[in-house]
Amino acid sequence: MITLKDINKTYPGAVPLHVLKDINLHIDKGExxxxxxxxxxxxxxxxxxxGILDTYDTGEYFLDGKLIRDLSENRAADLRNRLIGxxxxxxxxxxxxxxxxxxxxPLMYQGVGRRRRNALAMEQLERMGLADRASHLPGxxxxxxxxxxxxxxxxxxxxxxILADEPTGALDSKTSKEVMQVxxxxxxxxxTIAIVTHDPGVGAATNRIIKIVDGRISEDV
Amino acid sequence: xxxxxxxISQSLRTNRTRTLLTGLAVAWGIFMLIVLLGVARxxxxxxxxxxxxxxxxxxxxxxxxxxxxxxGYKDGRRVVLKDNDGPMLVxxxxxxxxxxxxxxASVTVSTLKDxxxxxxxxxxxxxxxxxxxxxxxxxxERDIQERRRVMVIRDLTARRLFDCAPEEVEGKTVxxxxxxxxxxxxxxxxxRGGNFVPYTTYKALTxxxxxxxxxxxxxxxxxxxxxxxxxERELTEALAASHEFNPTDKNAVWIWNRFSNFVQSASALKxxxxxxxxxxxxxxxxxxxxxxxxxxxxxxxxTHEIGVRxxxxxxxxxxxxxxxxxxIVITTMFGYIGIVLGMIxxxxxxxxxxxxxxxKPLENPTVDLSLAIxxxxxxxIAGAAAGLFPALKALKVKPVEALRDE
Numbered sequence: 001m002i003t004l005k006d007i008n009k010t011y012p013g014a015v016p017l018h019v020l021k022d023i024n025l026h027i028d029k030g031e032x033x034x035x036x037x038x039x040x041x042x043x044x045x046x047x048x049x050x051g052i053l054d055t056y057d058t059g060e061y062f063l064d065g066k067l068i069r070d071l072s073e074n075r076a077a078d079l080r081n082r083l084i085g086x087x088x089x090x091x092x093x094x095x096x097x098x099x100x101x102x103x104x105x106p107l108m109y110q111g112v113g114r115r116r117r118n119a120l121a122m123e124q125l126e127r128m129g130l131a132d133r134a135s136h137l138p139g140x141x142x143x144x145x146x147x148x149x150x151x152x153x154x155x156x157x158x159x160x161x162i163l164a165d166e167p168t169g170a171l172d173s174k175t176s177k178e179v180m181q182v183x184x185x186x187x188x189x190x191x192t193i194a195i196v197t198h199d200p201g202v203g204a205a206t207n208r209i210i211k212i213v214d215g216r217i218s219e220d221v
Numbered sequence: 222x223x224x225x226x227x228x229i230s231q232s233l234r235t236n237r238t239r240t241l242l243t244g245l246a247v248a249w250g251i252f253m254l255i256v257l258l259g260v261a262r263x264x265x266x267x268x269x270x271x272x273x274x275x276x277x278x279x280x281x282x283x284x285x286x287x288x289x290x291x292x293g294y295k296d297g298r299r300v301v302l303k304d305n306d307g308p309m310l311v312x313x314x315x316x317x318x319x320x321x322x323x324x325x326a327s328v329t330v331s332t333l334k335d336x337x338x339x340x341x342x343x344x345x346x347x348x349x350x351x352x353x354x355x356x357x358x359x360x361x362e363r364d365i366q367e368r369r370r371v372m373v374i375r376d377l378t379a380r381r382l383f384d385c386a387p388e389e390v391e392g393k394t395v396x397x398x399x400x401x402x403x404x405x406x407x408x409x410x411x412x413r414g415g416n417f418v419p420y421t422t423y424k425a426l427t428x429x430x431x432x433x434x435x436x437x438x439x440x441x442x443x444x445x446x447x448x449x450x451x452x453e454r455e456l457t458e459a460l461a462a463s464h465e466f467n468p469t470d471k472n473a474v475w476i477w478n479r480f481s482n483f484v485q486s487a488s489a490l491k492x493x494x495x496x497x498x499x500x501x502x503x504x505x506x507x508x509x510x511x512x513x514x515x516x517x518x519x520x521x522x523x524t525h526e527i528g529v530r531x532x533x534x535x536x537x538x539x540x541x542x543x544x545x546x547x548x549i550v551i552t553t554m555f556g557y558i559g560i561v562l563g564m565i566x567x568x569x570x571x572x573x574x575x576x577x578x579x580x581k582p583l584e585n586p587t588v589d590l591s592l593a594i595x596x597x598x599x600x601x602i603a604g605a606a607a608g609l610f611p612a613l614k615a616l617k618v619k620p621v622e623a624l625r626d627e
Contacts, residue, residue, distance in 0.1 A: 048621045051532070053619075053620045053621040053624065054619070054621045073537050073616075074536050074537065074538070077531060077537070078534070080531075080532060080533070080534055081533065081534025082534075086533065092525075092532070092624070093529075094529065094530075097231065105530070105533060106533040106534050108224055109534040109535050110534065153533065157534075
C-alpha cells in the first residue's frame with residue numbers, strides 16, 4: 001500500500017532543518033499503524049508527505065503502486081481526493097456547513113451529483129451513528145461527534161488509506177476510546193489506517209508502532 | 222453550477238454584514254456613475270434641442286454695416302443681401318449645397334382678440350426646424366408657386382390670438398399687411414416664435430424687391446471645424462467681392478456658423494461625457510477596491526478552510542472559481558441595486574424637469590439599454606478583477622501551510 005525509500009526532507013531557512021532522514025517504510029494493505037514520536041520528531045511531516053500535502057526532497061514514495069513525485073496541484077488534489085481520507089486533531093470541519101454537507105464535500109469535488117452524494121454521505125453518518133445529527137452544524141455537536149463526522153468524511157470516497165493526525169488529541173479519554181474503537185472496527189473491515197500520535201494509549205490500540213526520533217525511524221514493532 | 226451558487230450563497234450568508242457593507246460601496250459607485258451619465262445625457266439632449274435639432278449643417282448670414290472704408294466707399298455703409306447672392310455662393314464656395322433667402326418684416330399679425338408682431342418670409346426648407354408640428358403643415362412648394370396668403374404660427378401665439386387650443390386654429394384667418402391670411406399650420410418650439418409666410422407672397426406684396434434680410438446657407442460634406450471655418454471665410458470673401466466691402470471687415474456681414482459651433486460643442490460634449498465616465502469609473506473603482514480588500518480579508522480568514530478543502534480534493538480551479546465568482550456576485554448584485562436606484566433618481570429628475578416652467582437645463586436625463594449593458598460589462602469585469610488577485614493569493618498558499626493556519 002505504502003512504500004517509502006530513503007525519504008529526506010529539509011525545511012530551508014537561515015538554519016536549514018533536516019526533519020526526515022533516510023526514512024524507509026512499508027505499510028501493507030489492511031494494517032493499523034501508529035506513528036509515534038515526541039513533538040518535533042518529524043512525525044507530522046511524515047504524515048503530510050504520506051498525505052501528499054507536502055513534498056519530499058529525495059527518495060521515492062509509492063502510494064497504491066503509484067510514484068508520488070513532482071505532481072501537479074490538480075493531480076495531487078485528485079489523488080488526495082480518491083486515495084486518502086484525512087482525520088485531523090481539530091476535526092477541520094467547515095463551520096457553516098451541516099454534518100451531511102461536510103461529509104459530502106469530497107464527493108462534490110469528484111463531480112458526484114447532489115442527490116447521490118447526499119445518499120452516500122448519509123450512509124457514512126449512519127455508520128458512525130450520527131444519522132440524527134445530519135443537519136446539525138459542527139458547533140452544535142460534541143467533540144466526539146465532530147470527530148466521527150470527520151471520519152465519515154474521510155470514508156465517503158472509499159479511500160485506500162486513512163491518515164489520522166492526533167485524532168484523539170482534542171478529546172477526553174472516554175471519547176478517545178470510542179474514536180479508537182471506530183478505527184479498530186474500520187480496520188477490521190479491511191481499511192488501512194495510519195495514525196500519528198504521541199499518546200501511548202492510542203499506540204497500544206494499534207497493531208504496529210513506528211517510533212520516530214529526531215527524524216529517523218528508531219523502532220518498528 | 223448549482224453547487225457553486227449554493228457554496229457562494231452559504232459563504233455570503235455566513236458573512237452578512239461584511240457582504241452588505243462591501244456591496245453598498247459598489248452600489249454607491251454604480252449609482253453615481255448612472256446619475257452622472259444620465260445628467261450628461263440630459264446636457265447633450267438640451268444642447269441638441271437648442272441647436273435646432275438637425276440644423277447643425279446650416280449657417281445664417283445677415284447684412285451689416287461696413288466699419289472700414291473700402292475702394293472709395295466710406296465706412297458705415299449698409300450691406301444689403303440680395304436674392305441672387307444665393308446662386309453666386311453655391312457656385313463659388315465649395316461645400317455650400319443650397320442658399321435660401323428669407324425676409325422679415327415688423328408688421329402686425331392680428332385677430333379681434335389680440336395681435337402678434339413680425340413675420341418671416343421663408344421657403345419650405347425652413348420647416349426642417351419644425352418637424353413636430355402641433356397642427357397642419359409648414360409652408361410648401363405650392364404656397365411658393367401660387368403666392369398663397371397662408372401663415373404658420375407658434376402654438377403660444379395661436380393660443381393668444383384665438384383663445385383656443387392650438388390644434389383648433391388650422392383654417393382660421395388673421396389680418397396682416399391689410400390682408401387676410403389663412404393659418405395652415407401651428408408649430409411648437411422652445412424659443413423660436415416667428416409667424417412664417419411664403420417668401421414669394423411677401424415679395425409680391427412688397428414690390429418684388431430683391432433684398433433679403435437673411436440667407437440660410439446649407440452646407441454638406443463638411444466634417445471638421447476647419448471645413449466650417451473655410452466655408453465661412455470663402456463665403457465672406459465672395460460676398461465682399463460682390464458687395465464691395467473689405468473681406469476682413471467683421472461688421473459688414475454677420476454670420477452664425479452653426480456648423481463650426483456644433484463641431485466645437487460636440488467636441489466639448491464628448492469631453493464632458495468622457496469626463497463623466499472617468500469620474501464615474503473612479504468612483505466605482507473605490508467600491509471595487511473595497512470589494513477586493515474585503516475579498517483579501519475573506520481569503521485570509523478562510524485560509525484554513527481553503528486548506529481543508531484542498532486536503533479533501535479541491536483543485537486550484539475550484540478555489541479560484543469560488544472566490545472570483547463570489548466577488549462577481551457581490552459586485553453585480555449590488556451594482557444592479559445601484560443601477561436601479563440611479564435610474565429611479567434620473568426618472569425623478571426627468572419628471573421635475575418636464576413639469577417645471579421655463580428653461581430646462583436637462584432634457585430627458587435618462588440612460589438607455591445600451592448604457593445599462595455597458596455598465597453591466599464594466600461591473601462583471603470589475604468584479605472579476607476584484608476577486609482575481611485575492612484568489613491567486615489564496616492559491617499560493619500550500620495546503621499544508623493553509624491547514625496550519627488557525
